[in-house]
Amino acid sequence: MTITGMRDRLSAEERPAEFVEGLAKGLAVLECFDAEHAEMTLSEIARRVGVSPSAARRSLLTLQALGYVGQTSKRFHLRPKVMSLGSAFYFSARVDEVLQPELQQFVRKFGDASSIATLQGYDVLYIAHYSEQRARRPTASVGARYPAFATSLGRVLLAGMDEADLDGYFAELQPVPLTSTTIVDKQALRDLVELARKQSYATTVDQLDYGITALAVPIKSAGGRTIAALNTSGYSGMITAEGLVTQRLQELRSAAARISHILNRYPAVAHIIGAP
Known part of the structure; x- marks a missing residue:
């Protein structure tokens, strides 16, 4: 089972017509980091999310450009900006x-x-x-x-x-x-x-x-x-x-x-x- 869990993945029948696959993959990339996986390579992230390395790379580069993900050598990690997503829920x-x-x-x-x-x-x-x-x-x-x-x-x-x-x-x-x-x-x-x-x-x-x-x-x-x-x-x-x-x-x-x-x-x- 991938990191996103049994019921976090929507089947094709459950997805609305306007479903944005790229956004879903990007969010799954953010969710795959945890205490045991604070830093990961591209292949490790792709495996945990359940997507191809090329799809994981596109998501990572986008998130990196937006400031949510950082990179040290060949390993990726979350950046503090990710906390703004959680705080938005906390305050709303x-x-x-x-x-x-x-x-x-x-x-x-x-x-x-x-x-x-x-x-x-x-x-x-x-x-x-x-x-x-x-x-x-x-x-x-x-x-x-x-x-x-x-x-x-x-x-x-x-x-x-x-x-x-x-x-x-x-x-x-x-x-x-x-x-x-x-x-x-x-x-x-x-x-x-x-x-x-x-x-x-x-x-x-x-x-x-x-x-x-x-x-x-x-x-x-x-x-x-x-x-x-x-x-x-x-x-x-x-x-x-x-x-x-x-x-x-x-x-x-x-x-x-x-x-x-x-x-x-x-x-x-x-x-x-x-x-x-």
């Missing part, structure tokens, strides 16, 4: 004003960390995060993207999908273990998603990374559709999944309800996040 979605205060209030009461994420393809994409932990985890930061099946946020978001989309997800899913305890059996994962749908919350322990125990609940639109998820997380060994449910579930649901109410007051922000 009014994350500081609309979302961040709820996360800060929750963390002040319980400590640890709290995040909001949406589905991007079949991954979760963190759109807001707040932590008072001394050693901030690199896995939880705005813009981070991880497989939905391995996170409490993702399981809640998957539970909000309709049956046809969920069937398609599991048909294409090829889960890989991220820790020694990551659940990769498809039927077991489907059962956990169904449980999250029934309970309207999900917990995970050491699924995405060691030391992360998390609890997540859905954030719903005015129409009742799950458009995002809110979580609270702490270090495994200091808090259990059962402890999170007992101590924090009620407050987490209240915070999610307040965020839903806020989004109803700011339709433009809700649309940016993903509400219909």
